Amino acid sequence: MFKEATIQGKISGPVMIVSVTQKQTRTSKPYLILKLRDDQKKEVDAKLWNMSVEEFPFDKNTVIIGEFSVGEYNGQKDFTLDMYREALKSEYRMEDFINAAPYSPQKMYEFILQIADQTVLDDDYLAIIHNIYEKYKEQIFIWSAAKAVHHNIRSGFLYHTFRMVQSGIALGKVYGQALNHSLLLTGIILHDVGKLKELYTDPTGNADYTPEGSLLGHLLIGCEMIDEACNKLDLQNDENKDKILLLKHLLASHHGKQEYGAITVPQLPEAIMLNRIDMIDAEMYQCEHALEDQSNGTFTDRIFGLNNTRLYKPL
Known part of the structure; x- marks a missing residue:
């Protein structure tokens, strides 16, 4: 889902909550940064405005159905969670959201x-x-x-x-x-x-x-x-x-x-x-x-663990 998102578009679907971090605006209003993972195991950070950790009803590892607006910030896709509800068991498979080693x-x-x-x-x-x-x-x-x-x-x-x-x-x-x-x-x-x-x-x-x-x-x-x-x-x-x-x-x-x-x-x-x-x-x-989802002929974002190197994926 997140891979196919287009700037100024809307997307919706099941996502798993990986982590929840509270921030505040310049006017001291709380908002959340939700790290979310879709069923293709793509992770993004999404903003949820006017919300505190205490008010947010879900814990990490919960799968929700989310509706998102997609914008742009510093040349990257920027996600805002507009609406959400807990997903029904019939709407997802938990194994689709789990990043695991490729071998048994x-x-x-x-x-x-x-x-x-x-x-x-x-x-x-x-x-x-x-x-x-x-x-x-x-x-x-x-x-x-x-x-x-x-x-x-x-x-x-x-x-x-x-x-x-x-x-x-x-x-x-x-x-x-x-x-x-x-x-x-x-x-x-x-x-x-x-x-x-x-x-x-x-x-x-x-x-x-x-x-x-x-x-x-x-x-x-x-x-x-x-x-x-x-x-x-x-x-x-x-x-x-x-x-x-x-x-x-x-x-x-x-x-x-x-x-x-x-x-x-x-x-x-x-x-x-x-x-x-x-x-x-x-x-x-x-x-x-980093290169798994990168388009051919483009550079990745800077990678912290590689001394902020940007990797190139050849054509």
Whole structure:
């Protein structure tokens, strides 16, 4: 629906409420910015004038039938919600509004553990992977990888890890002499596990930060989860001390720079490789998402997560 909208036109149809934010005009009158998603999974922000959050009758993830006016602001389509009502169950399918990974969560989960079983030759690292993935399996199937920017979809955590594992295998073949493959693959598989506590993801894939996530962040939380698994598996001993320290370093440094949220900077070849693979997949996801609906021969809007770059989609 939103893709076909024309400036100075009218559109109507079912949309899902993703978020509701209250603003105020220069004369201090309240209005809402509704982030809405149509059944083609296109998201837009629409204004609802003279309305406060307290007065608005619907929560996020509710599907409504909306009637919109389409204007123009700064060269972009500008949507105003004129009329709305709650949609009847017979008027929509909820799955049409859910942004989800393109592969089955079950298959991605099984693939990751299969690669671990075949590639992670260190028995202790393998035990840590299985302990965490089996303990948090229910969450892993649903969890988004982020609130925004990249892989912020249902099963996004799995999808991000699934693709990074494949990149790790490919790059490991090129740089094999410089890398401990067991450490690198374990770091890839576990690098974002802290997000299982940093974020809460609802059944539609929308995520928000938990108090623990806001106060600590997923890098520190992930290191704590490694310690929890090691305690459960009785791996906290002098023999394993260095091995566990190296793994936690990969989690603590995978953002690359402290100004990007890293606890420390990468100081191992495997940590450097993990950071690069993570960045490649995050940036490629943003490229794919931005270019998906872009017309050939045109530039995208500036993309915040890509240093405000505008991407070009060739003819």
